[in-house]
Amino acid sequence: MGDWFLSLPAGLRASLIITVTMMIVLSIFGAKVARLKPTDTPSGMTLVLVKLVEMVNDNQRDFFKQHWRTFTPLLFTILLFLSLANTASLVGLTAPLSNFSVAIGFSLFAFLSIQFSALVIKRPLQRAKDLMEPHWAFTPINLIGEMSTPFAMGLRLFGNLISGSVIALFIYSILGWAGVLIGPFLHAVFDVFFGVVQAYVYYMLLSIFLSGAVE
């Protein structure tokens, strides 16, 4: 068991660690929120999470007219996972998205979630009609468009994370011990700022494409 875990690439290991941590922490806070009475006031971390959920709900109501209740939990989970994953190098883990398999996994996830929800909510017949939108001759172009946007979303995350880590590696290897002085600024820009912005961009794009596919 331990050997199997240690033989994984560093990015996959970090991804598993973040997933398990998120599951435990969110279960604890979910149980806390479920035990709250309507008259109680949440405090501390619970309050932060409740406020976050409210914020994402308000944000999603702008995208989805009817189905926001179905998709908000999924999109919020993705936003949380990506924000944690992209800032993972701050706590000594390798950023999971700098592993190509994880990035392609995110592409595949976006593709499958868009296609399945479109098929389930809009029924296959209406979906096929949507794909033949201006004229039936446009079907191949529409199909390529359906494939390429999720692929580009995963590749964008991978490119950002790998470029950040490669530049950090270059600067640390050139500066040697002096890298300790410049390191904080490097991580502030490449991990915190770019990582969180890219997480937000992925979340926004997935919301836009999902709402476009189901409504």
Add this chain to the structure above:
Amino acid sequence: MAEFTEFFAQGMAYIGAGLAVLTGIGPGIGQGYAAGKAVEAIGRQPEAVGSIRTVMITGQALAETTGLYGLLVAFLLIFATGF
């Protein structure tokens, strides 16, 4: 002769990597244009600075993608050439 071919291919891969990184010009122009337009918008409507900043950063992160593709191709050429 075989050695020459090997070095030649390696050098060409490095030149290709340098050319691929020229894709950075496009996103540079695009991001600068977005920032300039955002400054104009803030000058016209200073109370909307928060939402303008959010939209600007999201749009710039999207425009960055094409440059990153060039960077990925450069990395592939430098590190993944099978010699």
